[in-house]
Amino acid sequence: MIREQLTAPSPQDLAAFLNRHTRTRDCLIQVAGLAEVTYLGRAASTADLGAYLVLIKQDGSLQIHHPTGIKPMNWQPKTDRITAEVAEDVCMLLASRRSPEELVQVVFLEPQVALALELAQAGGFVLKGSEAQMQQALADHPELIEPGLRVLNRELMVESGGIDLYAQDAQGRYVVVELKRGRATQHAVSQLARYVRSVQQTLGNQATVRGILAGPSITAPARLELENRGLEFREISALPEQAASALPVTAQPSLFDP
Amino acid sequence: MIREQLTAPSPQDLAAFLNRHTRTRDCLIQVAGLAEVTYLGRAASTADLGAYLVLIKQDGSLQIHHPTGIKPMNWQPKTDRITAEVAEDVCMLLASRRSPEELVQVVFLEPQVALALELAQAGGFVLKGSEAQMQQALADHPELIEPGLRVLNRELMVESGGIDLYAQDAQGRYVVVELKRGRATQHAVSQLARYVRSVQQTLGNQATVRGILAGPSITAPARLELENRGLEFREISALPEQAASALPVTAQPSLFDP
DNA sequence: CCGTTTATCTCGTAG
DNA sequence: CTACGAGGTAAACGG
Known part of the structure; x- marks a missing residue:
């Protein structure tokens, strides 16, 4: 060694x-x-x-x-x-x-x-609770965001930036979803607003485009700006109910497991 | 040891x-x-x-x-x-x-x-070329941004966020300056726009508020959005002329030295 | 190569 | 504590 x-x-x-x-x-x-x-x-x-x-x-x-x-x-x-x-x-x-x-x-x-x-062999490394995993879970179960939501696209590239989830709601309106694994800030609101604007421009003014920011929490100023812009927030946590007790992690079935 | x-x-x-x-x-x-x-x-x-x-x-x-x-x-x-x-x-x-x-x-x-x-004594550490140093240099020499510019405030706290430099131009118009030590992105444009909007709201609609993004370069999409919003860009480099030759750094007098 | 976004970001700072 | 922004950010991913 x-x-x-x-x-x-x-x-x-x-x-x-x-x-x-x-x-x-x-x-x-x-x-x-x-x-x-x-x-x-x-x-x-x-x-x-x-x-x-x-x-x-x-x-x-x-x-x-x-x-x-x-x-x-x-x-x-x-x-x-x-x-x-x-x-x-x-x-x-x-x-x-x-x-x-x-x-x-x-x-x-x-x-x-x-x-x-000599520090050769590295073992496999697995991380859970990343935004990518959140995206996967919500793409598989969009009803966690809202009943009747259908996901059309993941990581849809629009002018300058990728939309985490692009979807349609029960009324057929298009929905832009921006995910955050941590507390959402004004930055996230700006991002979401930009994507919504891009989609709105593409679809034309007769279409209604909703913007949803989904994450475990949101800062107060971000919530203010979000509401001023007519956007929405949905509470979604990155990790399932934190087995915050002690390791080893007790196996608990959840949407986020796979 | x-x-x-x-x-x-x-x-x-x-x-x-x-x-x-x-x-x-x-x-x-x-x-x-x-x-x-x-x-x-x-x-x-x-x-x-x-x-x-x-x-x-x-x-x-x-x-x-x-x-x-x-x-x-x-x-x-x-x-x-x-x-x-x-x-x-x-x-x-x-x-x-x-x-x-x-x-x-x-x-x-x-x-x-x-x-x-035993790894006790740490020596003094000095970093040059940070945004803080840029801000200092431009506060001392605002003419590098624009002739006739007078700096009123540094890190002026406005609702959610600090304005790097708050100034007044030769015509008496208020100017919000956002600094970037690296290439400015759309994120920086959003920031600047938010600050300009805050200042505009505070001063009222009769006042004219300019927004200047200052940095070594700007991405193409950021420049587009900047111009669409009626904001401006000024090229300013974070480090003086990069003694990109070899170390040890040859002492060269510059605004950024102190 | 550019441009954008995430990150168990870390870190400082201000309120 | 919260919120925000800088960072020599690094690293991933798409065009």
Whole structure:
């Protein structure tokens, strides 16, 4: 599992270690210690000398963590080139990519640990309660939104943007449904209004087009704007009744299960 | 720097290790090995047996990385309780929080490495080229947007949302400026339109309110909608002339420097 | 490549 | 607590 480990390596050893493992790309590499970090690309940043943890995954993604916070201080989702070199008796890591052109530079002033881990096999990962799953469930059971609703289309592309669910109600009126897995904001209302406007323009003024925002909840200002625009809200939760008790999740049959 | 390291620990040793260091909260803890991960909260997820890397920082944030990708497979930005226990001869990590109520459970089937790192001192971090910096620069030099423009307010709070820059032009007309550090989208146009409408309502119909979207570029559909609504676009770049050459950044005086 | 949307978004900030 | 918007957002998906 541990492919290689160095403790307080010399600049030369660290550079060799980094180049060796970034070339083969079959390990998760990490280096912890005192370093300085610079970034230049879409923005620019500098981090003064401090204790950081650098992670390089097999796909060439790079992240530099500082002691707290869930997000890395600096990162690079993909890299075209990762190289380490020794200059002025310190090891320097350079990670760059094109499109957008950017560069992360780490100067290891005092590396403490370097680890190369075999982290090969990943297990299957399944996420439930995403908006995509919500969409599937409501497409299969549109009556959860409103009795008599028939879904005509999912992800219907209209000028600038896709309509989550395009449907027709019991009276034959066209209905645009915008789904939110979390609390709906004014942004969602703007989105829905834009889609309704597009559909209205396509169908002509004699047609009636309804807009429904469906989600677990809505903010007060969003509800106001929604009603001002003649749009509607339907309460629908992303997850079924939260087995908020304890794991392991007790199997409970629900529309959202499959 | 390495406070403690275990190799292929027993369930009991791993649980003791985790409880010891999560209690003191003065180390960055990591465990790598074969595990299963379950999450239940805002959504729900399961990860089958695979090789993962678990990081627990001093602030109680938790992230579980799979072998590729910049984002963790599972995470918890803050935790109210982190505990490890041994059940059925495996070590299980439970990390939970309230608000929102969620739980991450890691079952370590075959832990390979456990590390506690002292990662204390963080250096100062400075980011340049953020929207906040843009706002500062344009507040100081509004003529970059338009000659004769006078800035009245920054981050003026209007019903639901803050106006980046509120100003008056050479003719005395009020101007709402919305800044974008990246390419402006329809979302930005909606935002600007909402703010302009708010200001127009406040000032009354006899006043003329202009809306300006300022950024490095704008998408074609956004430009269309912008012009349809009688709003304007001004090209302004977030970073000064990108010293896109090589690091270290050559010092170049610019409005954006301070 | 552009353009849009989702995200267990995270994070800060203001009321 | 709620609500809103920024983010070097990242990542997916369609045209």
